[in-house]
Amino acid sequence: MTTQVAPISAPVARPMAIAQVSGRRGMPRRRQLVLQLVCLAIAATVLFPIIWIVAMSLDPRNVSRPDSLIPPGASLTAYGKVIVKPTLNDISFLRLALNSVAIAVVVSLASVSIGSMAAYAFSRLQFRGREFLMIAILAVLMLPAVATIAPLFVQLNKIQLGAFNLRASLLGVALAVTSSQLPFAIWNIKGYLDTIPRELEEAASIDGASRFQIFRRVILPLATPVLAVTAFFGFIAGWTEFYFSSVFLTGNVDLTTLAMALNGMVGQYAASTPWSQFAAFSVLVALPVSVVYLFLQRYIISGLTVGGVKG
């Protein structure tokens, strides 16, 4: 397995463009037409659910169920309603989003800062127990996050300071999510560090730099793409976290997260939410991370073939 991050798409793009121009003349018109139709059909299936949900979110009629694929007219009323009061409970969208962001930020920062240091040790340093630790981390990486829900619930539940119970707090959920994100972060960052040439460090070492200076001044700046991607994955894991928050945070409406609210919209009480509001809520949750994903796409895709993302 090799990690190639930034350079993968840049150098390939140029010769391709040349090939396109010279080749287009060579392709028979009929073949071009058939391929265009195939590509358009694929594009239509890809776009269909996205267009449907956006169209539904703009439905001005506030009917509980839409009866046409494209609603007549368009308005932002559903967005307005869902921002003020997304669920049956007395909690605003902003509050939900802040709860999810709190989890996301802790997971993101913890996994990148702690993970990058460990990744450096695994990538560059030799020490006793290196192989054993790497296998241990890989084994944890393989296990789905849901599989640790019982012991984490019981353990976090034991930490009680007065009225504060760690299990029933956003921090408790963030710790549980970090427990599954950290092995991924270590593995993902290590894969990238392995591809950074060692000569740079040796040069810095000759200049008298210590290991920590090398890590901070040489390695971290070079690893920016993978750090950004790992931080972003940590953020998504927190932003859309469902299983830990839905099990840990029961009974406290103020701590409801985005995914918990979404579950309410499609689960048992789905009938109480008009579909236009469900659609608007989905767009509001997806849009911020989708846009960032598109920006980071180039780095993410090459990184994906190396590590693994936990669900």
Added chain:
Amino acid sequence: MTAVAVAPGATTARPSRWRRSQGSRTAYLFLLPALLVMAIITFYPLVFQVWMSFTDYGLTNLRFNAPAPNYVGLQNYQRILDNNIVIPNFDFLRILVFNLFWAFSNVVIHVVLGVMIALVLNTKGLAFKRFYRAIYILPVVIPPIIVATVWRNLFDPQYGAINQLINGTVGVLFKLPPVTLDWLNQPNPILAFGPLILPLAYFALLAANVWLGWPLNSVVATGALQSIPQDLYEAAEMDGAGWWQQFRAVTLPFLRPAMLPYAIYGFVITFNLFYLSYFMSGGGPFGQTELLVTTAYRLVAEQHLYAVAAAFAIFEFFILLAITLVTNKLAKATAQFDA
């Protein structure tokens, strides 16, 4: 993978000052934060989980100063294998078989579709390539939980887009009465073969996951395709090789090493895919689309059977370990075949 751990004596023999300074002490300092955090929130809970699985840990043991749970030996494991659990329609073998089939069928379709579409997009002289590539990546960037809830909505029997689409096209064309197909809850299985039961909901989940899964496979395949030197095709053409022969002799050997690790990765991801099963079909009808991960979740979230959940997670661990070992063996076997 880079350096394999070297015996401690070997490092002292290294010539440069740089190499000699690579002591274990620095390494442990770098590892300290991660090891501390993981020891507390990952490894300790996992060890605790093993202990829990041999007890009757339940809701009553959660209370502060509650008495310690009783040791029950292998009873929790036995209960799972005997399907002696209060979850309705719980059948361990059926869930496992379905879960394996779910992952396998998905990955095969994702890889085949991904490669085919990558081949189309890689055709020399195809116009608007960049436009199509930009659109085809969209399913990947949407959070899976949103994909799941949106697709549930699409498959709604009365107002879902899929039934409306069928009525608006095929229905109008052949003057059929409006269909109100209950995709996610239709009780009669389409296919039943021993413990493998495939209800209509499976195909609905499959459709959603194919939509979600092929684009990344296509991206990986595109990367591999673009690494193939063009003169190989020119040489094959001069030798009179047809399209299929060129694909088998030139394209496939380049695709395999890139696609195989990704297919294995995709298998594990799909095997553990919580969101689609949980949010689209809710595991239904009659628990037939339940996966191991959703069952593990229900054991804690709905049944509060912490000890049984712990035993269940340990089964899950060994199943995943077996999958990893088998797929790694397969990957190595085919790699040797290539060489």
